[in-house]
Amino acid sequence: MLYFSKWKIQAILLVCFLGIAYSVPNLLSREQAESLPTWLPHQRVNLGLDLRGGSHILLEVDVRAVVRERLENLVESVRRTLLDQRIGYTGGINIVEDRVVVRLRQVDQLPLAMENLRKLAAPVTSSLLGQSGTLDIQVQSQLDGQITLSYTEAAIQQKVTNAVQQSIEIVRRRIDETGVNEPTIQRQGADRILVQLPGLDDPERVKRLLGQTAKLTFRMVDTSPEAAAGQVPPGSERLPADDEVGADGRPREYIVRKRVEVAGDNLVDAQPNFDQRTAQPIVNFRFDAVGGRRFAETTRNNVGRPFAIVLDNKVISAPVIREPILGGSGQISGNFTVESANDLAVLLRAGALPAPLRIIEERTVGPDLGADSIRAGVIASVLGFVLVIIFMIASYGLFGIFANIALVMNLFLLMAALSVLQATLTLPGIAGIVLTMGMSVDANVLIFERIKEEFRGGKSVMNAVEAGFRRAFTTIVDSNLTTILTAAILFAFGSGPVRGFAVTLSIGIVISMFTAILVCRLMIVTWLRRARPKTLVI
Amino acid sequence: MRHLKLIPEKTNFTFMRWRNIAFALTALLTLLSVGFFFGRGLNLGIDFAGGIVIEVRSPEAASLGQMRAVLSRLPLGEVALQEFGSSNDVLIRIQRQEGDERAQQAAVEQVREALKRDVSEGISFRRVEFVGPKVSGELIEAAIYAVLISLIGILVYIWFRFEWQYGLGAVVTTVHDAIMTVGFFAVTGLEFNLTSVAAILTVIGYSINDTVVVYDRVRENMRKYKTMPLETMLDLCINETLSRTVMTGATTLLALLALFMFGGEVIRSFTAAMIFGIIVGTYSSVFVAAPILIHLKLKRGGEKGEGASPAGAEAD
Numbered sequence: 051m052l053y054f055s056k057w058k059i060q061a062i063l064l065v066c067f068l069g070i071a072y073s074v075p076n077l078l079s080r081e082q083a084e085s086l087p088t089w090l091p092h093q094r095v096n097l098g099l100d101l102r103g104g105s106h107i108l109l110e111v112d113v114r115a116v117v118r119e120r121l122e123n124l125v126e127s128v129r130r131t132l133l134d135q136r137i138g139y140t141g142g143i144n145i146v147e148d149r150v151v152v153r154l155r156q157v158d159q160l161p162l163a164m165e166n167l168r169k170l171a172a173p174v175t176s177s178l179l180g181q182s183g184t185l186d187i188q189v190q191s192q193l194d195g196q197i198t199l200s201y202t203e204a205a206i207q208q209k210v211t212n213a214v215q216q217s218i219e220i221v222r223r224r225i226d227e228t229g230v231n232e233p234t235i236q237r238q239g240a241d242r243i244l245v246q247l248p249g250l251d252d253p254e255r256v257k258r259l260l261g262q263t264a265k266l267t268f269r270m271v272d273t274s275p276e277a278a279a280g281q282v283p284p285g286s287e288r289l290p291a292d293d294e295v296g297a298d299g300r301p302r303e304y305i306v307r308k309r310v311e312v313a314g315d316n317l318v319d320a321q322p323n324f325d326q327r328t329a330q331p332i333v334n335f336r337f338d339a340v341g342g343r344r345f346a347e348t349t350r351n352n353v354g355r356p357f358a359i360v361l362d363n364k365v366i367s368a369p370v371i372r373e374p375i376l377g378g379s380g381q382i383s384g385n386f387t388v389e390s391a392n393d394l395a396v397l398l399r400a401g402a403l404p405a406p407l408r409i410i411e412e413r414t415v416g417p418d419l420g421a422d423s424i425r426a427g428v429i430a431s432v433l434g435f436v437l438v439i440i441f442m443i444a445s446y447g448l449f450g451i452f453a454n455i456a457l458v459m460n461l462f463l464l465m466a467a468l469s470v471l472q473a474t475l476t477l478p479g480i481a482g483i484v485l486t487m488g489m490s491v492d493a494n495v496l497i498f499e500r501i502k503e504e505f506r507g508g509k510s511v512m513n514a515v516e517a518g519f520r521r522a523f524t525t526i527v528d529s530n531l532t533t534i535l536t537a538a539i540l541f542a543f544g545s546g547p548v549r550g551f552a553v554t555l556s557i558g559i560v561i562s563m564f565t566a567i568l569v570c571r572l573m574i575v576t577w578l579r580r581a582r583p584k585t586l587v588i
Numbered sequence: 589m590r591h592l593k594l595i596p597e598k599t600n601f602t603f604m605r606w607r608n609i610a611f612a613l614t615a616l617l618t619l620l621s622v623g624f625f626f627g628r629g630l631n632l633g634i635d636f637a638g639g640i641v642i643e644v645r646s647p648e649a650a651s652l653g654q655m656r657a658v659l660s661r662l663p664l665g666e667v668a669l670q671e672f673g674s675s676n677d678v679l680i681r682i683q684r685q686e687g688d689e690r691a692q693q694a695a696v697e698q699v700r701e702a703l704k705r706d707v708s709e710g711i712s713f714r715r716v717e718f719v720g721p722k723v724s725g726e727l728i729e730a731a732i733y734a735v736l737i738s739l740i741g742i743l744v745y746i747w748f749r750f751e752w753q754y755g756l757g758a759v760v761t762t763v764h765d766a767i768m769t770v771g772f773f774a775v776t777g778l779e780f781n782l783t784s785v786a787a788i789l790t791v792i793g794y795s796i797n798d799t800v801v802v803y804d805r806v807r808e809n810m811r812k813y814k815t816m817p818l819e820t821m822l823d824l825c826i827n828e829t830l831s832r833t834v835m836t837g838a839t840t841l842l843a844l845l846a847l848f849m850f851g852g853e854v855i856r857s858f859t860a861a862m863i864f865g866i867i868v869g870t871y872s873s874v875f876v877a878a879p880i881l882i883h884l885k886l887k888r889g890g891e892k893g894e895g896a897s898p899a900g901a902e903a904d
Binding site: 110195215238257280294408409410411412413414415416418419421422426427429431433434435437438441444445446447451477478480481484485486487489491492494499502503506521524525528529530531532533535536537540542543544548551552555579587588 | 591592593594597598647650690693698712713714715716717718719720722723730731734737738741742745749782783785787789790792793794796797798800801803805806808828829832835836838839841842843844845846847848849850851852854855857858862865
């Protein structure tokens with residue numbers, strides 16, 4: 051245990067050197083660290099939101115809405131199929147739980163209906179192997195002429211996955227538009243999205259932007275006689291106005307056709323602007339080729355009639371078409387403020403969410419609290435460090451100094467490891483570092499106490515040191531491994547700050563084994579060779 | 589040069605003679621912890637109970653009474669205020685609102701407006717946290733799993749490295765420390781949140797560390813003194829490792845005390861629990877972990893190998 055081969059000494063020194071080199075950027079200011087030449091390490095420890103300030107928002111994709119929307123589309127497809135084949139049905143096409151149910155008027159049309167409805171099913175394209183054979187829709191019939199259509203489990207799974215992935219993309223686009231620096235947007239679990247926004251102390255705007263689905267449609271207002279009489283004809287629906295109030299003080303309602311003439315998917319650009327006549331804030335938009343053509347066609351055929359601009363099932367405005375709009379661009383005017391026009395433009399540019407998002411957890415820390423926490427953490431760490439150093443020298447003298455050098459090395463390596471791994475340092479993480487200092491000293495205490503004991507037992511200095519290190523080694527490994535075990539479990543089950551704590555604690559323990567066992571031993575062995583002491587004063 | 593010595597070179601305390609008294613005390617404290625846990629319950633933070641926490645700083649010393657009056661006019665149910673660190677900082681806790689997540693958001697806005705309007709324009713919001721009911725339920729589950737799995741992990745690891753008696757003894761000791769720390773939260777009424785679970789797990793880690801050091805010595809001495817009565821031998825083991833136990837405990841406590849005094853209000857309950865847990869962990873490795881081996885009828889011979897150490901061949 052006392053012999054170190056040359057390469058081993060070099061390896062230990064190299065690790066120490068790298069540790070110092072990679073931790074140096076943390077001692078410099080941000081600007082200094084960034085101006086370092088590229089061949090030098092320049093990564094710094096990643097501070098958690100609780101230290102740098104910012105917002106942590108956990109969103110949940112409303113999976114039920116995804117399924118619901120699919121079912122509603124399926125109802126439309128069934129209606130069209132039956133109409134094309136001239137198959138009559140009674141009682142309408144209904145959604146019962148998660149199935150679409152329709153009853154044919156004539157049972158003998160069942161085979162024809164089944165044949166055509168089965169064509170609605172498409173294979174599920176899944177990235178998982180062996181899944182490609184399944185169809186997305188199951189069609190079943192009963193002898194009395196009732197047909198039930200439902201989505202298969204695989205299809206729903208795939209749709210939810212797609213919806214979450216699409217949502218992440220759109221959330222990213224919306225947040226990029228707000229100009230927040232270094233946002234982190236990642237999927238969490240099956241149907242959740244974690245958004246982290248450093249440096250933001252009031253996430254109201256982001257929350258407002260994320261809270262909207264932003265599904266935009268252009269549809270015709272129903273002007274049939276039934277609608278005028280206040281009834282809702284089939285194929286139409288009653289929608290509230292976004293901001294208009296009717297004579298009775300309640301939001302005004304429109305009866306709007308369900309058929310979508312042009313949808314927001316066909317937009318290529320949207321910009322906030324001011325109406326030249328009224329100086330009201332408006333949003334200008336431009337369609338892509340397909341959308342422009344459809345919009346032109348619709349407006350040409352419906353001059354003189356009102357159409358509705360519908361956002362998330364609310365009518366923003368329902369202007370009358372004065373002339374065909376052929377250029378593929380137009381404007382939305384409503385009761386906008388400058389801010390809301392701007393937000394709407396952002397939402398339209400980023401696209402609609404496939405399903406509503408709900409905020410289920412939010413943690414926002416102001417930057418000044420973060421700075422206070424850093425200051426408190428630094429003061430506590432430095433003080434703890436100084437106390438431990440004094441205590442070690444007082445208790446073990448020269449050996450205490452060795453242990454302290456090992457401890458300093460430990461902190462350098464810890465900083466370096468956190469910087470290189472880009473692990474996140476949180477407030478409990480600082481506590482983890484402080485705790486690591488205490489525990490890292492433990493390995494040296496074990497060794498020194500053992501050396502003392504062996505020396506008292508009558509061994510020579512060399513033999514006592516050798517036996518001390520060797521005997522203490524098993525103990526150190528056993529005790530540290532159990533601690534790492536708990537830290538690993540903490541990491542697996544914890545979230546946010548707690549994970550940061552687990553990371554620093556386990557990295558700290560691994561490093562402390564290196565510094566306490568190898569670095570400290572190397573120093574003591576070198577000292578023994580040079581000084582050749584006859585007796586030990588520990 | 590004379591060095592500081594917390595413990596004399598050679599001690600001969602007869603710990604095992606006190607073991608029945610220690611067991612009684614341990615049992616009493618454990619029962620008290622359990623009693624407080626069920627009787628009074630934990631002061632669950634929003635991580636587990638759901639709800640809203642807002643930390644505000646007012647430009648001048650905050651008047652809790654005025655804030656309370658303003659906030660209690662809002663239809664938010666129970667609102668608790670407390671000074672947080674300094675007289676300018678106030679922590680506002682609002683119970684979980686009826687309804688879905690949007691209701692929670694609305695509540696935060698109401699508080700913000702009311703405070704700005706009726707208390708002081710200069711109030712700044714230093715921290716806003718809101719945890720929905722679904723998330724808090726999952727967090728409880730994850731925390732319980734974390735503790736249980738780490739206990740099983742420890743049991744298996746020590747069984748594998750030592751003998752089943754040691755594994756069981758270590759788990760009993762660890763459970764004891766965990767219960768006591770939870771009891772600490774129940775008695776003091778400190779807020780129990782995710783970082784508290786981290787504190788408990790750290791205490792578990794530390795306590796197991798301490799226990800393993802003692803057990804390691806027991807394993808070694810079992811081979812060395814084949815005829816010594818178990819009680820005498822356990823006393824010897826504890827005496828031999830006593831200076832290490834005290835030294836390590838002292839350094840760790842020094843570091844934690846610094847954190848407790850200067851580490852800021854946010855992690856104060858976290859460090860308080862760890863300080864308590866480390867004291868308990870040190871006590872339990874001497875008075876629970878060691879004597880329990882007597883009751884588990886640890887046998888001589890047939891111990892597993894030396895583990896990583898090649899020390900077996902050594903002449904003592």
